[in-house]
Amino acid sequence: MKFAVCVKQVPGTTEVQLDPVTHTIIRDGRKGVTNPFDAAAVELAVTLKEQVGGSVTAISMGIPAAESMLRDCIARGADEGVLLTDRQFAGADTLATSYTLSKGIEKMGGADCILCGRMAVDGDTAQIGPELAERLGLPHVTDVIAVLSVEENALVLRKTTADGTIDLRVALPCVITVLREVAQVRLPSIEGIRRSFAAPVHVWSAADIGTDPARTGLNGSPTQVMRTFVPEKTKITKMFSGTPEEQATALCTALKEVL
Amino acid sequence: MILDRAACLSCGLCADSCPQQAIAMENGHPVFNENCIQCGLCADSCPAEALKRPETAAAKADNTVLVVVEQSNGRVEEVSLALIAKAQAMTGQCAALLCGPCPESAAQTLINCGADTVFFAPDERLVYPEEGLYTALVCALVEKLAPAALLIGATPFGRSIAPRIAARLHTGLTADCTALSIEEETGLLLQTRPAFGGNLMATIRCAAARPQMATVRPGVFPVPALAGPRTGRVETLETPAEAQPFYQVLTRAQGAQEDGLAKAEIIVTVGRGIGIRKNMALAYRLAELLGAQVGVTRPLVDAGWATTQQQIGQTGCSVSPKLLIAVGVSGAIQHLSGMTGAKTVVAINSDPDAPIFSVTDFGIVGVCEDVLPQLIEALSK
Numbered sequence: 120m121k122f123a124v125c126v127k128q129v130p131g132t133t134e135v136q137l138d139p140v141t142h143t144i145i146r147d148g149r150k151g152v153t154n155p156f157d158a159a160a161v162e163l164a165v166t167l168k169e170q171v172g173g174s175v176t177a178i179s180m181g182i183p184a185a186e187s188m189l190r191d192c193i194a195r196g197a198d199e200g201v202l203l204t205d206r207q208f209a210g211a212d213t214l215a216t217s218y219t220l221s222k223g224i225e226k227m228g229g230a231d232c233i234l235c236g237r238m239a240v241d242g243d244t245a246q247i248g249p250e251l252a253e254r255l256g257l258p259h260v261t262d263v264i265a266v267l268s269v270e271e272n273a274l275v276l277r278k279t280t281a282d283g284t285i286d287l288r289v290a291l292p293c294v295i296t297v298l299r300e301v302a303q304v305r306l307p308s309i310e311g312i313r314r315s316f317a318a319p320v321h322v323w324s325a326a327d328i329g330t331d332p333a334r335t336g337l338n339g340s341p342t343q344v345m346r347t348f349v350p351e352k353t354k355i356t357k358m359f360s361g362t363p364e365e366q367a368t369a370l371c372t373a374l375k376e377v378l
Numbered sequence: 379m380i381l382d383r384a385a386c387l388s389c390g391l392c393a394d395s396c397p398q399q400a401i402a403m404e405n406g407h408p409v410f411n412e413n414c415i416q417c418g419l420c421a422d423s424c425p426a427e428a429l430k431r432p433e434t435a436a437a438k439a440d441n442t443v444l445v446v447v448e449q450s451n452g453r454v455e456e457v458s459l460a461l462i463a464k465a466q467a468m469t470g471q472c473a474a475l476l477c478g479p480c481p482e483s484a485a486q487t488l489i490n491c492g493a494d495t496v497f498f499a500p501d502e503r504l505v506y507p508e509e510g511l512y513t514a515l516v517c518a519l520v521e522k523l524a525p526a527a528l529l530i531g532a533t534p535f536g537r538s539i540a541p542r543i544a545a546r547l548h549t550g551l552t553a554d555c556t557a558l559s560i561e562e563e564t565g566l567l568l569q570t571r572p573a574f575g576g577n578l579m580a581t582i583r584c585a586a587a588r589p590q591m592a593t594v595r596p597g598v599f600p601v602p603a604l605a606g607p608r609t610g611r612v613e614t615l616e617t618p619a620e621a622q623p624f625y626q627v628l629t630r631a632q633g634a635q636e637d638g639l640a641k642a643e644i645i646v647t648v649g650r651g652i653g654i655r656k657n658m659a660l661a662y663r664l665a666e667l668l669g670a671q672v673g674v675t676r677p678l679v680d681a682g683w684a685t686t687q688q689q690i691g692q693t694g695c696s697v698s699p700k701l702l703i704a705v706g707v708s709g710a711i712q713h714l715s716g717m718t719g720a721k722t723v724v725a726i727n728s729d730p731d732a733p734i735f736s737v738t739d740f741g742i743v744g745v746c747e748d749v750l751p752q753l754i755e756a757l758s759k
Contacts, residue, residue: 214549214550240693242573243553243554243572244553246541249545250545251545252542253545258624259538260624260625280534280535281534282450282632283631284630284631285628286627286628286631287625288626300686340550341549341550341587342550342551344581347581348578354723355739356739356740358735359742360743363745363748363749366742368752370740370742370756371753371756373740374701374757377722378701
């Protein structure tokens with residue numbers, strides 16, 4: 120089976136800091152990490168490949184430096200990487216990003232199973248998976264927590280819902296988005312790291328994958344950020360002092376008014 | 379668009395700004411072709427304010443907000459009701475799409491909340507929400523109704539269908555909004571959402587594509603009190619013949635706690651400041667006294683002291699309880715972003731400078747081991 124995993128390089132989340140004056144994000148060029156949900160998706164794809172055979176390709180749209188992340192995916196068991204990088208892709212919202220990824224996957228010759236992390240921890244939209252599936256004309260399943268079995272033309276999956284779980288069968292090819300518990304991410308093996316230096320990472324531009332310039336990057340993004348602002352602190356904090364007993368009694372009185 | 383020829387500088391900036399290529403400059407003035415969607419970007423770009431968006435009946439008719447209602451076994455999600463009321467309040471024109479078999483009273487409930495028209499698709503296959511059929515139904519209705527905006531609750535199901543629909547309609551979508559308003563000058567929907575773990579808010583709009591789509595976080599807008607009955611229309615919809623479900627449901631299992639943390643009214647959250655594992659029992663005892671559920675920060679899940687389902691924050695769940703008591707929670711951004719919906723927040727932490735106190739109504743600086751037993755005793759009285 121041919122697996123494609125969409126991965127995104129995100130800032131190490133604890134490093135996200137805002138400039139107190141301009142309220143913009145300080146990007147100090149420190150190394151990004153693989154979005155943790157995507158890392159779980161890579162691990163799942165590699166585990167399934169070990170069971171049923173096939174290949175795993177990690178694909179990303181990003182800046183040239185994202186190649187290091189793709190090599191890390193190879194060290195963790197992927198066979199190759201694909202990096203879609205072009206100035207035209209800059210400033211993309213999820214609609215433009217999913218279109219670009221779909222063209223990259225088409226250029227790869229498609230895949231039987233396309234995996235995405237549920238969401239990226241920097242953007243938080245959880246939109247790429249379903250949007251990509253629509254572009255490719257494939258069914259999608261979100262919030263997958265387990266692959267119960269791989270059949271010849273279908274997957275049996277368990278997904279979470281608002282009030283529990285569903286077990287379902289989805290025909291291949293399909294797109295799934297996964298939660299972190301879908302797989303326990305392993306450390307790269309020595310052999311994997313060695314392989315990651317030599318394995319191919321294909322770097323494709325807009326011309327290589329034949330994207331329409333009106334549908335990529337800022338041009339292809341219908342949503343515009345009008346302004347960003349730091350949320351105002353609206354709460355007045357009342358602190359209780361004294362001994363633990365006094366604090367607890369005072370809090371208890373305050374709680375009775377709330378409840 | 380309406381042009382004031384006398385004011386026009388013939389600069390051509392309007393033609394450059396048009397995302398629809400709807401403007402040609404002829405004899406030094408803009409001429410609009412049928413591609414114009416009256417987004418108003420040309421008016422924004424005009425240095426002489428020579429272009430105005432027409433306040434015609436046609437523009438007003440473009441105000442319908444369609445709300446996709448989520449229901450399961452006849453139980454309508456509260457966020458759907460809240461969105462109907464919000465849509466009616468914003469534009470005065472709200473339509474709702476209700477899918478799947480459900481009691482007749484459900485449509486009237488939607489009308490009472492503010493829907494002018496309820497489109498009802500009683501397809502038996504939609505007894506539970508399913509993405510393939512919902513997407514086909516919503517897209518068919520959007521084609522018929524041409525709404526200005528399309529709102530969906532940011533439930534797990536809503537966050538699965540909304541991007542699918544947006545991609546099929548080639549339009550923009552803003553995820554998990556916490557505020558919505560109509561921009562006065564343009565009539566566009568302003569969609570505000572937290573970014574970077576709630577540290578920054580971003581206001582987003584979608585000028586050049588329709589409908590303007592947003593998913594909205596549950597618990598942000600109030601569920602309307604069901605006052606006197608309103609009148610509205612109910613129209614039955616057929617699922618498009620070519621529509622297919624994406625997958626076949628084999629079994630469904632309800633979670634141990636039916637509604638889980640996301641809908642809990644009172645929550646006790648525990649962080650690393652609880653100290654040793656044994657102290658978790660104190661937090662559970664406190665929760666029991668208050669009828670609360672217990673949530674945790676990520677380090678406790680990583681340490682194996684709690685389950686993933688209990689994790690609150692960016693990579694866990696979002697909660698909006700009436701009361702949240704944070705015990706030994708320092709308040710990392712990633713955790714705070716999951717509890718922005720909490721009404722009253724209490725924090726107990728030994729570090730007076732912990733960020734948790736910046737979002738707290740009532741605070742106690744103290745060691746959990748000392749304070750919790752006292753609090754349990756005081757509450758037991």
